[in-house]
Amino acid sequence: MTLLQTLLRKVLPAAGLLTLALHPIPSFAQVTLGVSDWPGWVAWYVAEKEGYFKKYGADVKLVWFPDYMTSVNALSAGQIDANCQALIDTLSPVEKKVPAKVILVTDNSAGNDALMVSNGIKTYPELKGKTVGVEIGSIEHYLAATALKMHGMGEKDVNFVNMSTGDAAAALIAGKVSAAGVWNPWIQRIQQHKAGHPLFTSKSAPGLIPDVVYARDAALAAHQKDFVGMTKAWFAAVKFIDANPMKAAEIMAPHVGLKPQEYALSLAGTKLFGAKLNLAAMSKSTAPESLYVSTAATGDFLVSQKAITATPDPASFIDVGIVKAAMKP
Template identity: 40%
Template sequence: MKPRSLLTACLLFMVAMFLAVGCKNPAVYIKTTTEVEAAAVAFSNTTTVNLGFSAWPGWFPWQVAEEKGIFSSKNVAVKLKWFDGYLESISTLTAGQIDANSQTLGDTVSAVAGGVDKVIVLVNDNSTGNDKIIVAPGINSIKDLRGKKVAAEEGTVDHFLLLLGMKRAGLSPQDIQFVPLETGKAAAAFVAGQVDATAVFAPFTTQALRREGSKELFSSKDFPGAISDHLVVSREFLYKHPKEIQGLVDSWFATLDYIRENQDRAYMIMAKRAGVSVEEYKQYADGTRLFSIEENLKAFQPGNNMTSLLYAANEMSKFLNDVGLAKSKPNITLLFDDRFVKAYAQMQANTARGKGKEAGE
């Protein structure tokens, strides 16, 4: 009996060792499996956000977020919707066929003036040169635009920029022959010699400058804060899906971190989406200022110049009235909601404090 008991004990010991080496601790395994399954269930219950964007350097980071899995890392399901025509993205959001869109402050104010209830929840960027007035040979000053054919997309920020420059030079809208064309078509018409000047944004600026002898007359760099770009949602979506909106905002800032740390790879992704070479895309870098969380927080505050969104929106409202694109001043009192950028800033602060405590231990 004794030898048998010893053999049994040895066998049991070997089995126990095998289990210890070959298997995970059951308690740890169960806990880990439960957490993974819970996360999977939570993600599967997340509403898929249909997010629209179009050709603008400040919005190409969304492509990076998708290709590098950043949306899923922030527990938000996103389906990107690319629009060849920028204004189509705005009308699609208005029709409720997408949930969120990338668009300018001016075009959002214009939509609100038309009775649409939209909310700005994030500043993507400010244009600092990527919106340009490009002219044919022989036009050397803004005053030289008098009597000339100038193409732009009516009511957009590039039209706004054109009129800002003309106003500074003492010209009125009636002093030019304005040709209303979609931005891509405006650039093409200029290259074909059908118009004398055009107001376009990147990457269409690259196309327009292919006309022999053409040059930049002035740009958004000359009017700081005049053109800002945003993540915009409908108020209904805001009320129903704040968690998803927070996921979008968190994803945006995580994407900016990725771009800073992996610039070459990020530029390849964005250049491909833009349909230009990486070298051409790099030329856009200085013309678009991607906003940090600190710059976002500041932009949402009241102010007395164009760096304040509220001030800029009021100026845009005046512009829409002046050019006859709005019959009355739009109500912009509920246009901005900064709770999501504030929540992200708080999360970052909490993380920093946590790391500080760990370092002090």
């Protein structure tokens, strides 16, 4: 979730979806996987570059979406076979009965999302009554609401003003708001301008912001072998990135127009999920990484925002079968 995504998010969704409708993405490969600008998803290019798709017999085509929400809509419309998306943006399609399942957890945000505050604010009581720039209903809004709740406050204790993430960051830098919900690179840019500091980040809330691969049922039925191979390739990519973070950043950075050194900072704020963490995430438990825990919390927030009417049962949209098959020798 970077600068390019932020700038285009408001402009391209309608135009992008219209383009997809008029010119469906040609399926040159058996499985088309939507990818957009977030470290946990750009990491797929490491799997491609290092030859892991070929190694594990996965016929996969990565489809780049400059605008993230267009990829979410494309999956729901059946324009691609699978998509990388946040859990918070998956619960609405689940409620609308889009025929798809969560088959993989790519990552959890671990510092890449933050509630940034002006330098004069050091504690949560000092934030009371202040203006917070945030995109209402977004991950950043969810993070800010969670931070307030964890510190004995509620949304009514601050004045949330709806604005894009880029605008919120600019407003904080300009001193027009006291706080802003942002992600990297905006966190870095606010700090570079010495205009604020993080009062709360996703690193302090493990499991709060999971990202997943959401795949259509028809594609899963037709191409199970490719999905299993694709998942094996993902596990190999995670191991490579953990062992070679700078080399991985060099592979990933050109896809988002950043320097490797800059991208390495964003990568550090993303906890990539390998095989064992995926199994834990997709199992019912009280562990913070479990999608059962995050679905309950995320669902409550979305219901409060009237984005969904009820929290779906995770068992209805999680398919751990691909992960289990990929873990076999």
